Every structure is written in C-alpha cells, then in structure tokens.
Amino acid sequence: MAEKEEYVKLIGSWASPFSRRVEMALKLKGVPYDYSDEDYLVTKSPLLLQLNPIYKKVPVFVHKGKVLLESHLILEYIDQTWTRNPILPQDPYGKAMARFWAKFVDEQVTLIGFRSLVKSEEIDVAIKEAQELITYLEKEITGKMFFGGETIGFLDIVVGSMIPFCLVRGWEGMGIDMIPKEKFPELNRWIEKIKEIEIVRECIPNREKNIEHMMKIVGRIKAASKTA
Ligand SMILES: N[C@@H](CCC(=O)N[C@@H](CS)C(=O)NCC(=O)O)C(=O)O
Structure with a gap:
C-alpha cells in the first residue's frame, strides 16, 4: 500500500x-x-x-x-x-536568486534564443542579442564549480536542460556557434562538467535526433508567422 x-x-x-x-x-x-x-x-x-x-x-x-x-x-x-540531495539553496536569498536566474533563462534566453533560430534577416543582430543575455550566465558561473555551488542544483538543472541540450542543438542545426569557447570559457567549462554527471548523461537527448526535432519546431514557428 x-x-x-x-x-x-x-x-x-x-x-x-x-x-x-x-x-x-x-x-x-x-x-x-x-x-x-x-x-x-x-x-x-x-x-x-x-x-x-x-x-x-x-x-x-x-x-x-x-x-x-x-x-x-x-x-x-x-x-x-524528497529532502536528500537538496537542489535549492537553503538560505532565502540564495533560493530567491536561483529562482530569478531560472526565470531569466526560461523566459528571456529562451525567447531571444528562439528568435535567433527563426530570423532569416539581421541574424547577426539576433545572435548579438542572445549572446548579451548569455554573458550574464557567464558572469554568474565564473568562480563556481556549478551554479548551485559545489554540487549540481536547481539552476544547473534548469540551465542545463534548456541551453546545452536544447537551444544549442537548434543553433547547431542552423550552423550558429552561439557559445564559442573564446567568448564564454566558464560556461563551456561548466557544460563539460555537467556532461560528466551520470544522471545528466542519462537525460541528454540524442544529438542528431534533437537537432532534427529543433528544426521541425523552427519550421513550425516560421510557417505560423507567415500565416499570422
Ligand atoms: N512553463 C512550462 C513550459 C512547458 C512547455 O512549454 N512544454 C512544451 C514541450 S517543450 C509542450 O508541451 N508543448 C506542447 C505544445 O505547445 O503544444 C514548464 O516549465 O513546464
């Protein structure tokens, strides 16, 4: 029972x-x-x-x-x-900030990220806009092992699922190197670090299949904007 x-x-x-x-x-x-x-x-x-x-x-x-x-x-x-392996910071400020950045990623970075995927004109402007937002995350991860500190936490899970294993797949499909190592060294280090974690690896969608899926979504958004 x-x-x-x-x-x-x-x-x-x-x-x-x-x-x-x-x-x-x-x-x-x-x-x-x-x-x-x-x-x-x-x-x-x-x-x-x-x-x-x-x-x-x-x-x-x-x-x-x-x-x-x-x-x-x-x-x-x-x-x-399930309180073992906590993912949110225990202190109120840390918790509020983790929520703030998670909202920023899901709302701002995702919106501007998708805009850069569907834009056929002024693509350089769209890339610049997205990179400006990503720069905030580069600053946030600098000096830390994970966004959550010493271990993977709430924000790592939110950023990880959305950026390297979703948006990046779309950018790859469009031939866009949105997060080059020279411009975002800390974020790239963090991406490599989370990829080493077994539970993350188990949840990463297959790259080729995922690129294909993202291209379908891009096609849908473009088609919908033409009929709007
Ligand atoms: N704010 C929601 C977003 C969920 C969401 O957008 N899910 C997408 C899949 S990535 C979906 O189910 N889309 C179906 C549709 O738009 O018809 C959350 O954080 O759970």
Whole structure:
C-alpha cells in the first residue's frame, strides 16, 4: 500500500527541456517513477489533455494521485518532498536568486534564443542579442564549480536542460556557434562538467535526433508567422 501511495508518474517528452529537468531531479533524488512519452508535435494523449487541460503541455507530474504542472514548481515540490540531495539553496536569498536566474533563462534566453533560430534577416543582430543575455550566465558561473555551488542544483538543472541540450542543438542545426569557447570559457567549462554527471548523461537527448526535432519546431514557428 505504502508503495502505491508513493507512486510517481511523469508525462514528458524526450526532447522537452522542461520534462528532462524533472527527470534529472528525480534521478538525483533516487525517486522511482513511471514515465510516458508524448510526441506532442504529432498528437496529445487523452491523459495529457485530461491532466493538463489549461496548457495541454508536458511535463505533467503526479504524486500520490495529486497533479502538478510547471517544471519550476515540480522541481521545488520534488526538493521539498524528497529532502536528500537538496537542489535549492537553503538560505532565502540564495533560493530567491536561483529562482530569478531560472526565470531569466526560461523566459528571456529562451525567447531571444528562439528568435535567433527563426530570423532569416539581421541574424547577426539576433545572435548579438542572445549572446548579451548569455554573458550574464557567464558572469554568474565564473568562480563556481556549478551554479548551485559545489554540487549540481536547481539552476544547473534548469540551465542545463534548456541551453546545452536544447537551444544549442537548434543553433547547431542552423550552423550558429552561439557559445564559442573564446567568448564564454566558464560556461563551456561548466557544460563539460555537467556532461560528466551520470544522471545528466542519462537525460541528454540524442544529438542528431534533437537537432532534427529543433528544426521541425523552427519550421513550425516560421510557417505560423507567415500565416499570422
Ligand atoms: N512553463 C512550462 C513550459 C512547458 C512547455 O512549454 N512544454 C512544451 C514541450 S517543450 C509542450 O508541451 N508543448 C506542447 C505544445 O505547445 O503544444 C514548464 O516549465 O513546464
């Protein structure tokens, strides 16, 4: 019975940075979970639509029959429910700043990053805009092993799932070297460091498949902007 009560289910998608980050946290905490994958570019399962009728997006997280949406909230819930290997800083300021940078990455860097992927004109301006934002992350990681300090934490999981294992794949597909080593040495060092971590490696989408997926998304955004 206890086992059933602890039942954790994740509805995700192999290429979604939002669901891969939830998997990273579950693996880091050693929480067993049931996983079902959505190919949301093709169709959405009745279960996804039933559990997330508002946004109709992955990830959907279920624990003890309770449904939770939005990856940042899911990560915080996981951290507070399974307290081993904490991912959020314990002090209020550190916690608030981790949330601040996570929001910055998911809102600003992702928006401008996608803009640089779909822009056919003034691509140099779009790259410059994205690099200006990435410079803030370069400063933030300088002098630290991980964004979270000595060990991988909430912000590493958010930035890692979104930048090197999602946006970079799109930039690679477009032939853009957005994070060159000479310009962003610290961020590149950090990327190599997180790639060494087993639970991260287990969640990194296959590079070729991921580039193909990102190109499909770019194609969709371009097509939608033409019909708008
Ligand atoms: N703010 C959400 C974003 C979730 C999200 O955008 N998920 C995408 C996959 S990467 C999705 O399900 N998209 C389906 C759609 O847009 O129809 C979170 O942090 O969980």
